[in-house]
Amino acid sequence: MKENIHPKFHKTQATCACGAEYEVGSSKDNIRVDICSACHPLFTGKQKLLDAEGRVQKFQKKYAGVKAKKAKPQTKRRTLAKKKAAHTKK
Numbered sequence: 001m002k003e004n005i006h007p008k009f010h011k012t013q014a015t016c017a018c019g020a021e022y023e024v025g026s027s028k029d030n031i032r033v034d035i036c037s038a039c040h041p042l043f044t045g046k047q048k049l050l051d052a053e054g055r056v057q058k059f060q061k062k063y064a065g066v067k068a069k070k071a072k073p074q075t076k077r078r079t080l081a082k083k084k085a086a087h088t089k090k
Helices: 055-062 076-089
Strands: 010-016 021-026 031-033
Touching: none
Parallel strands: 010 031
Antiparallel strands: 010 021
């Protein structure tokens, strides 16, 4: 290994938002995390409902007052092209 290019690795405390503390090895001092194995639903078996609304309800709430735009009128060129396509398919 080359000297003086690697960060210093030392033991530090990782603290969770739930209050659990773990001794880990890191190049940073005093790590704070939001969730750990003591409070994560996968490890505890307890599911916490963080979101009361579903995706559909959120969408409907977000776009409740929005009205759809009117469609643009087709030009003669598009209308003629569609008529030609209809006649050539027969």
